[in-house]
Amino acid sequence: MEKATKTIEKILEDNNLKNTKGHFNVLSVLIKEKHPLSVENVGKKISIKINTTTLYRILDKLSKKGIIYQTTFLDGKTYYEYQKHHHHHITCTKCGIKNKVDFCVSKEIEKINIKKAGFVEINDHVLEFFGVCKKCQKK
Amino acid sequence: MEKATKTIEKILEDNNLKNTKGHFNVLSVLIKEKHPLSVENVGKKISIKINTTTLYRILDKLSKKGIIYQTTFLDGKTYYEYQKHHHHHITCTKCGIKNKVDFCVSKEIEKINIKKAGFVEINDHVLEFFGVCKKCQKK
DNA sequence: ATTGTTAATGCAAATCATTTGCATTAATGT
DNA sequence: ACATTAATGCAAATGATTTGCATTAACAAT
Numbered sequence: 295m296e297k298a299t300k301t302i303e304k305i306l307e308d309n310n311l312k313n314t315k316g317h318f319n320v321l322s323v324l325i326k327e328k329h330p331l332s333v334e335n336v337g338k339k340i341s342i343k344i345n346t347t348t349l350y351r352i353l354d355k356l357s358k359k360g361i362i363y364q365t366t367f368l369d370g371k372t373y374y375e376y377q378k379h380h381h382h383h384i385t386c387t388k389c390g391i392k393n394k395v396d397f398c399v400s401k402e403i404e405k406i407n408i409k410k411a412g413f414v415e416i417n418d419h420v421l422e423f424f425g426v427c428k429k430c431q432k433k
Numbered sequence: 434m435e436k437a438t439k440t441i442e443k444i445l446e447d448n449n450l451k452n453t454k455g456h457f458n459v460l461s462v463l464i465k466e467k468h469p470l471s472v473e474n475v476g477k478k479i480s481i482k483i484n485t486t487t488l489y490r491i492l493d494k495l496s497k498k499g500i501i502y503q504t505t506f507l508d509g510k511t512y513y514e515y516q517k518h519h520h521h522h523i524t525c526t527k528c529g530i531k532n533k534v535d536f537c538v539s540k541e542i543e544k545i546n547i548k549k550a551g552f553v554e555i556n557d558h559v560l561e562f563f564g565v566c567k568k569c570q571k572k
Numbered sequence: 573a574t575t576g577t578t579a580a581t582g583c584a585a586a587t588c589a590t591t592t593g594c595a596t597t598a599a600t601g602t
Numbered sequence: 603a604c605a606t607t608a609a610t611g612c613a614a615a616t617g618a619t620t621t622g623c624a625t626t627a628a629c630a631a632t
Contacts, residue, residue: 312599314609333589345611350590352609368559370509370618371589384550397538397546399560407536408564411523415565420507421538425547426554451628453580472618484582489619491580509589510618 309359315342320352324362329392330373330383367392367422384423388430395423448498454481459491460515463501468531469512469522506531506561523562527569534562
């Protein structure tokens with residue numbers, strides 16, 4: 295058994311999730327992938343036949359357990375990725391690919407602006423960039 | 434005829450839009466309102482009886498003409514507002530109200546990060562804060 | 573003021589992403 | 603091997619939004 299396989303099984307076990315084809319393969323797809331994927335994207339990349347409802351349920355469960363992360367992008371769809379920490383993305387407006395971006399709004403700036411806007415508590419923020427990726431520019 | 438009425442009629446005329454009850458009242462609601470409103474929100478605030486499809490069409494048309502602005506928030510719904518310039522919001526996670534925020538990511542920072550992420554062209558960015566508004570904190 | 577052209581509107585049905593209900597199946601502890 | 607309960611599949615429901623099509627209302631030309 296390879297290392298990746300072991301890791302996935304360990305993750306599932308640690309989170310009280312059964313080691314099913316669904317759980318295993320969804321997680322496998324997301325671990326390999328470095329971009330956020332929509333539910334449909336995951337469905338296309340997965341190597342087993344899986345019902346869409348089940349896919350929705352697995353992704354939802356994994357994100358609720360904190361194993362994967364969820365974002366809603368401007369297309370109104372939900373995207374998932376295997377990334378431990380808060381971060382942002384840049385989306386290609388031609389092909390839709392989403393890369394990670396290092397920049398983040400500091401807690402300081404968050405605090406100042408939230409106060410200015412008449413809010414009291416800070417929870418979170420979402421930041422998304424849009425541009426054209428190298429591949430698409432070449433076309 | 435009041436000033437506000439004149440202004441709306443002028444806007445419609447300048448954009449080759451007929452001065453219908455629909456156009457007039459939708460624009461009137463958005464001009465008065467300082468927060469972004471969902472289609473449903475506009476429907477509730479409008480003083481005439483209007484079909485939902487028509488409402489969608491009017492809002493879409495106004496935003497395509499550049500008269501109003503459109504954003505998709507994390508609830509996956511489309512919001513509209515009458516605001517001329519690029520800006521961001523803070524959304525109350527309790528009641529959903531959306532206020533304007535002054536902070537913005539500079540062109541410099543945008544450029545640096547887009548290059549780092551392997552992208553070539555910069556188009557735009559979206560930034561949304563989440564917190565609790567004063568009203569909701571008091572409750 | 574009347575008419576013609578075209579945009580604007582309303583209604584029903586379609587679409588798209590996502591969710592729910594319910595019956596069946598499979599994974600894991602005993 | 604068996605029981606328990608989670609996981610899955612399928613059909614139908616939901617909610618936001620869009621489309622097709624027929625009707626109506628604005629506005630420009632007469």
